[in-house]
Amino acid sequence: MGDLARLLKESWSLVEEHQDKVAGYFYARMFLSHPDLRDLFPVHMDVQRTRLLHAIVTAVQTLEDPEKFDDYLRGLGRDHRKFHVEPEHYEIVGGALIEAMRSFAGEQWGVDYDQAWADAYAVIASKMLAGADADPNPPYWYAEVVAHERRAQDIAVLTVLPMQPLEFRAGQYLSIECTKYQPRLWRTYSPANAPRRDNTIEFHVRAVGAGWVSSALVRRLQVGDMIKVAAPMGTMTLDRRSTRDAVFVAGGTGLAPVKSLLEELTRYNRTRWVHVFFGARTRDELYDLADLNRLAARYPWLSVVTACSDDPTFPGEQGNISDVVARYGPWQEHDFFVSGSGRMVKATLKTLAELQVPSVRIKYDSFTEA
Numbered sequence: 001m002g003d004l005a006r007l008l009k010e011s012w013s014l015v016e017e018h019q020d021k022v023a024g025y026f027y028a029r030m031f032l033s034h035p036d037l038r039d040l041f042p043v044h045m046d047v048q049r050t051r052l053l054h055a056i057v058t059a060v061q062t063l064e065d066p067e068k069f070d071d072y073l074r075g076l077g078r079d080h081r082k083f084h085v086e087p088e089h090y091e092i093v094g095g096a097l098i099e100a101m102r103s104f105a106g107e108q109w110g111v112d113y114d115q116a117w118a119d120a121y122a123v124i125a126s127k128m129l130a131g132a133d134a135d136p137n138p139p140y141w142y143a144e145v146v147a148h149e150r151r152a153q154d155i156a157v158l159t160v161l162p163m164q165p166l167e168f169r170a171g172q173y174l175s176i177e178c179t180k181y182q183p184r185l186w187r188t189y190s191p192a193n194a195p196r197r198d199n200t201i202e203f204h205v206r207a208v209g210a211g212w213v214s215s216a217l218v219r220r221l222q223v224g225d226m227i228k229v230a231a232p233m234g235t236m237t238l239d240r241r242s243t244r245d246a247v248f249v250a251g252g253t254g255l256a257p258v259k260s261l262l263e264e265l266t267r268y269n270r271t272r273w274v275h276v277f278f279g280a281r282t283r284d285e286l287y288d289l290a291d292l293n294r295l296a297a298r299y300p301w302l303s304v305v306t307a308c309s310d311d312p313t314f315p316g317e318q319g320n321i322s323d324v325v326a327r328y329g330p331w332q333e334h335d336f337f338v339s340g341s342g343r344m345v346k347a348t349l350k351t352l353a354e355l356q357v358p359s360v361r362i363k364y365d366s367f368t369e370a
């Protein structure tokens with residue numbers, strides 16, 4: 001391990017236990033010295049706090065893999081443009097961050113740690129700025145809500161029309177700000193369609209617990225409202241060269257990117273068998289089944305298996321979708337795409353490992369529960 005990596009890891013381990021407090025102190029410090037920066041952040045800071053830490057941990061963890069480190073930070077820089085972050089803000093953030101860590105580390109914090117973080121932060125900032133500079137896209141797009149449909153108690157399917165064309169690849173995700181109701185709070189959602197000529201994008205959203213953005217998108221947003229959409233990200237895309245049959249495993253609204261990938265396949269696939277496993281808690285939450293069945297009736301290469309995990313009278317498969325997949329197969333020769341909650345993805349990866357599906361054939365994006 002390089003010296004810098006060692007110093008960063010060592011010093012981070014001193015504050016790791018107090019992550020939450022470090023983040024709280026960091027923001028308090030920054031807003032006190034630069035009150036103007038408060039306006040760049042959402043009213044509710046709880047999720048923002050965990051995001052900062054996630055970014056630091058990821059940066060430190062990828063330090064030893066220069067390519068991954070570079071990709072991650074360039075992506076982060078691109079993404080930060082939507083927060084109206086300016087180059088001069090980076091220095092303020094760096095200073096507050098080091099001060100916050102030093103305050104919580106106690107006596108073991110040494111001068112060499114200060115220097116290590118200052119050096120690392122300078123690299124982090126320059127990579128983020130380079131990523132931001134190199135992005136030809138606008139920081140975000142305004143998009144008008146052109147359709148909004150409640151499909152189950154907590155689930156909405158909404159369609160938006162960006163004011164300028166927005167390029168993305170089927171299977172990627174975008175971030176959304178529900179500008180009118182939750183300004184400056186961004187959450188990621190996957191388009192449920194492949195890029196279309198009319199530029200419309202469909203999203204599937206479930207209002208979960210205290211999810212401010214999802215709740216506003218499901219319960220308050222109306223046709224005619226404007227939202228902001230930013231930064232296509234993610235790698236769960238189709239490899240057109242693959243000739244393998246494919247399996248899509250979706251839990252709840254994790255169906256969205258699967259629908260997007262299916263739409264792309266309908267444009268060119270003639271030869272690959274495609275199996276979709278779609279699981280929800282109850283039959284009401286199989287909110288897009290009608291459309292899946294329509295696709296299966298139209299495309300002979302497509303089959304759909306549905307399952308409910310909390311609805312004993314449902315006549316289809318019973319149980320978690322990760323277990324249902326294992327009842328079919330064999331799957332060793334298939335390409336897999338897995339999408340759902342963090343726990344669902346983890347459970348499915350475990351099942352696939354037990355079924356000896358090579359991990360190189362499995363694509364997924366890990367969404368946190370936030």
Ligand SMILES: NC(=O)C1=CN([C@@H]2O[C@H](COP(=O)(O)OP(=O)(O)OC[C@H]3O[C@@H](n4cnc5c(N)ncnc54)[C@H](O)[C@@H]3O)[C@@H](O)[C@H]2O)C=CC1
Binds near residue numbers: 253343
């Ligand atoms: N809306 C979107 O664009 C996208 C959403 N997602 C994620 O999909 C998730 C969807 O959540 P909900 O609709 O609330 O799903 P949910 O919690 O109602 O679960 C739906 C199904 O997923 C499976 N599942 C859930 N937890 C499991 C576990 N621990 N082990 C095995 N299987 C499990 C079960 O089959 C369950 O019936 C969210 O976490 C969201 O972040 C992922 C990609 C895109």
